[in-house]
Amino acid sequence: MAGNRFVRRRAKLRSGVRQAGADAILVSNFTNVSYLTGFRGDDSFLVTGGSIDLLISDSRYTTQIQEECPGLEFQIRRSGQTMLEAIAKNAKKAKLRRLGFESSSLSFESSEKLRNAAPSVELVPLSGMVEQLRLLKDRQEIAEIRDAVQQAERGFRILRTMINGKMTELEAAHELEHTMRRLGAQCASFDPIVAAGSRSALPHARPTERTIGESPFLLVDWGATNSAGYKSDLTRVLTTGKILPKLAKIYRVVLNAQRRGIEAIRPGARCCDVDAAARDVIKSAGYGKRFGHGLGHGIGLDIHEGPRVGPNSEETLKPGMVVTVEPGVYIPGWGGVRLEDDVLVTPDGYELLTTVPKEFEDAVWG
Amino acid sequence: MAGNRFVRRRAKLRSGVRQAGADAILVSNFTNVSYLTGFRGDDSFLVTGGSIDLLISDSRYTTQIQEECPGLEFQIRRSGQTMLEAIAKNAKKAKLRRLGFESSSLSFESSEKLRNAAPSVELVPLSGMVEQLRLLKDRQEIAEIRDAVQQAERGFRILRTMINGKMTELEAAHELEHTMRRLGAQCASFDPIVAAGSRSALPHARPTERTIGESPFLLVDWGATNSAGYKSDLTRVLTTGKILPKLAKIYRVVLNAQRRGIEAIRPGARCCDVDAAARDVIKSAGYGKRFGHGLGHGIGLDIHEGPRVGPNSEETLKPGMVVTVEPGVYIPGWGGVRLEDDVLVTPDGYELLTTVPKEFEDAVWG
Numbered sequence: 001m002a003g004n005r006f007v008r009r010r011a012k013l014r015s016g017v018r019q020a021g022a023d024a025i026l027v028s029n030f031t032n033v034s035y036l037t038g039f040r041g042d043d044s045f046l047v048t049g050g051s052i053d054l055l056i057s058d059s060r061y062t063t064q065i066q067e068e069c070p071g072l073e074f075q076i077r078r079s080g081q082t083m084l085e086a087i088a089k090n091a092k093k094a095k096l097r098r099l100g101f102e103s104s105s106l107s108f109e110s111s112e113k114l115r116n117a118a119p120s121v122e123l124v125p126l127s128g129m130v131e132q133l134r135l136l137k138d139r140q141e142i143a144e145i146r147d148a149v150q151q152a153e154r155g156f157r158i159l160r161t162m163i164n165g166k167m168t169e170l171e172a173a174h175e176l177e178h179t180m181r182r183l184g185a186q187c188a189s190f191d192p193i194v195a196a197g198s199r200s201a202l203p204h205a206r207p208t209e210r211t212i213g214e215s216p217f218l219l220v221d222w223g224a225t226n227s228a229g230y231k232s233d234l235t236r237v238l239t240t241g242k243i244l245p246k247l248a249k250i251y252r253v254v255l256n257a258q259r260r261g262i263e264a265i266r267p268g269a270r271c272c273d274v275d276a277a278a279r280d281v282i283k284s285a286g287y288g289k290r291f292g293h294g295l296g297h298g299i300g301l302d303i304h305e306g307p308r309v310g311p312n313s314e315e316t317l318k319p320g321m322v323v324t325v326e327p328g329v330y331i332p333g334w335g336g337v338r339l340e341d342d343v344l345v346t347p348d349g350y351e352l353l354t355t356v357p358k359e360f361e362d363a364v365w366g
Numbered sequence: 367m368a369g370n371r372f373v374r375r376r377a378k379l380r381s382g383v384r385q386a387g388a389d390a391i392l393v394s395n396f397t398n399v400s401y402l403t404g405f406r407g408d409d410s411f412l413v414t415g416g417s418i419d420l421l422i423s424d425s426r427y428t429t430q431i432q433e434e435c436p437g438l439e440f441q442i443r444r445s446g447q448t449m450l451e452a453i454a455k456n457a458k459k460a461k462l463r464r465l466g467f468e469s470s471s472l473s474f475e476s477s478e479k480l481r482n483a484a485p486s487v488e489l490v491p492l493s494g495m496v497e498q499l500r501l502l503k504d505r506q507e508i509a510e511i512r513d514a515v516q517q518a519e520r521g522f523r524i525l526r527t528m529i530n531g532k533m534t535e536l537e538a539a540h541e542l543e544h545t546m547r548r549l550g551a552q553c554a555s556f557d558p559i560v561a562a563g564s565r566s567a568l569p570h571a572r573p574t575e576r577t578i579g580e581s582p583f584l585l586v587d588w589g590a591t592n593s594a595g596y597k598s599d600l601t602r603v604l605t606t607g608k609i610l611p612k613l614a615k616i617y618r619v620v621l622n623a624q625r626r627g628i629e630a631i632r633p634g635a636r637c638c639d640v641d642a643a644a645r646d647v648i649k650s651a652g653y654g655k656r657f658g659h660g661l662g663h664g665i666g667l668d669i670h671e672g673p674r675v676g677p678n679s680e681e682t683l684k685p686g687m688v689v690t691v692e693p694g695v696y697i698p699g700w701g702g703v704r705l706e707d708d709v710l711v712t713p714d715g716y717e718l719l720t721t722v723p724k725e726f727e728d729a730v731w732g
Contacts, residue, residue, distance in 0.1 A: 104475040
């Protein structure tokens with residue numbers, strides 16, 4: 001039965017909530033609600049624990065919940081009743097004494113309103129409980145991420161054949177998203193970065209009206225969100241003009257760093273050590289100060305989720321985690337090189353989920 | 367000077383914050399930060415009031431802030447320092463005793479962390495202060511909304527010429543967004559709703575793989591976000607097959623209701639009375655229970671902002687407000703009709719910003 005996956009996730013959460021000393025938890029982060037129920041809309045909260053396991057939504061979503069969450073108990077709040085009033089009412093009805101809530105998602109104002117609406121219920125701030133479950137992807141989730149990777153990779157392959165020097169960064173970014181959607185993606189997993197020449201020195205460059213052919217190279221950072229909401233995240237550099245020796249040199253440093261980072265991935269490895277494996281290569285080449293961000297991050301229903309792979313990250317890799325590995329070297333005014341792939345931690349080591357070629361020769365466009 | 371608009375907005379806010387009894391306010395809602403500074407990135411907070419007027423960001427955004435916010439004082443927090451630590455440090459340095467914060471945007475967890483990082487500063491929950499300023503659009507903002515309207519309208523005109531019965535709802539939605547981008551839009555202002563036949567009975571239908579030609583009519587709810595971030599929001603119905611007498615009847619009821627609603631718009635009108643003007647037409651026609659949502663909402667940098675135009679809305683219209691007027695009649699299992707336009711409140715009455723034809727005859731496709 002399709003619902004079982006979600007029932008299992010909620011059972012794990014309920015057990016964690018009990019251990020944290022609460023009777024139930026209010027899940028207010030919509031991505032977490034999706035993860036726990038399969039419901040893909042917004043403005044809906046889940047209360048689960050003890051005798052209660054209830055999605056609270058509004059009348060816009062009645063049909064969608066029936067379609068997406070077979071077997072899930074849900075309540076459509078009547079118009080005029082706020083979400084927090086509906087929660088308070090159900091908390092009292094279920095005789096909850098201690099109700100946990102997601103304190104990194106619920107606003108201060110909402111927490112106060114809930115406190116006032118349910119004065120007999122003690123509110124317990126809990127943080128990161130669902131995010132902790134989401135760290136480890138199950139088989140189905142890994143299949144969804146593979147799907148998102150495939151949509152991104154096919155989109156990029158098509159973009160490479162369509163791209164020309166007269167296209168602007170913006171046009172290329174829009175073509176890429178549209179192509180991925182044609183291939184079945186729900187949307188891009190974030191606004192694609194298409195950054196020509198010196199713009200690529202900005203890790204979060206917004207595409208502009210600059211034409212691609214004005215610069216000798218181009219950085220593309222993109223991904224797809226598949227129909228189930230799972231995301232991929234890649235970066236490649238394409239040379240679009242004369243090949244610069246400086247570009248070739250930096251490219252090879254970054255590629256070498258990325259390989260070392262990927263090879264350091266295995267169950268039990270500390271994230272800071274994976275970061276260091278890549279960072280040391282860049283430092284040795286004299287570019288240490290030009291790599292200002294962490295090596296990577298988890299992906300899943302969010303484009304940035306745990307674990308963080310950075311110099312200060314004490315987290316330890318476990319089978320089922322999926323992380324990006326994306327070292328970069330950025331020279332202000334000149335440009336930047338970043339290479340990014342998505343990697344699954346397996347029981348034995350790692351599996352590279354992304355397959356876009358990345359030798360420097362592969363970066364030569366046209 | 368381009369910055370003046372933002373300086374003026376911050377001056378108004380600072381005066382309101384003083385009246386609310388705080389020395390300064392922490393603005394943590396990114397749309398509000400954009401409105402007050404012109405900065406279009408995220409992960410950046412503004413502290414303004416008394417001797418402090420400072421945007422706090424991170425190193426990814428140095429260049430972008432310099433480009434987008436000439437003259438604005440900003441601080442790039444050093445890596446390792448959290449946003450809340452940076453805020454606490456600046457609050458102490460500026461000797462703030464009472465710091466307001468946006469309690470509907472800041473999470474409970476962040477408010478606690480800030481309290482711990484700056485125990486000598488009293489935190490004052492303030493809600494809706496920037497949203498209150500954003501209610502009244504200035505000349506430039508109205509021009510930006512007109513731009514977003516034009517992108518949406520041209521996109522829809524092109525979609526009408528491209529659409530065919532074999533297209534799926536999803537394909538039509540994707541084509542529409544892509545076309546608006548080609549016309550200069552940053553993106554769609556929300557995922558377009560393209561709902562064929564019975565799907566249109568869901569006010570928030572997600573486009574599916576259903577082909578358009580399977581149903582006798584189609585509802586499209588869409589808008590554009592222009593390059594400055596301002597949004598438009600429209601809805602039209604197209605007949606795609608045999609013209610159903612029931613559709614024609616309901617369509618004319620909704621159109622008549624919409625006209626009455628629009629004509630009720632003037633400075634000083636209460637939002638609930640504008641809602642009633644339209645709702646009464648639908649009630650008289652016997653469809654009162656089939657119109658389950660409010661008549662409209664403000665648009666601007668957000669697709670849903672103030673004022674709310676609904677049965678219980680006591681707000682009063684003022685010149686410079688821009689609202690949608692979108693009555694609908696929804697028959698579960700059969701389908702729905704909604705018509706939506708964007709209307710500016712003027713000193714004398716109203717101006718209809720949207721111009722897509724909407725007589726029932728105009729809805730006949732092909």
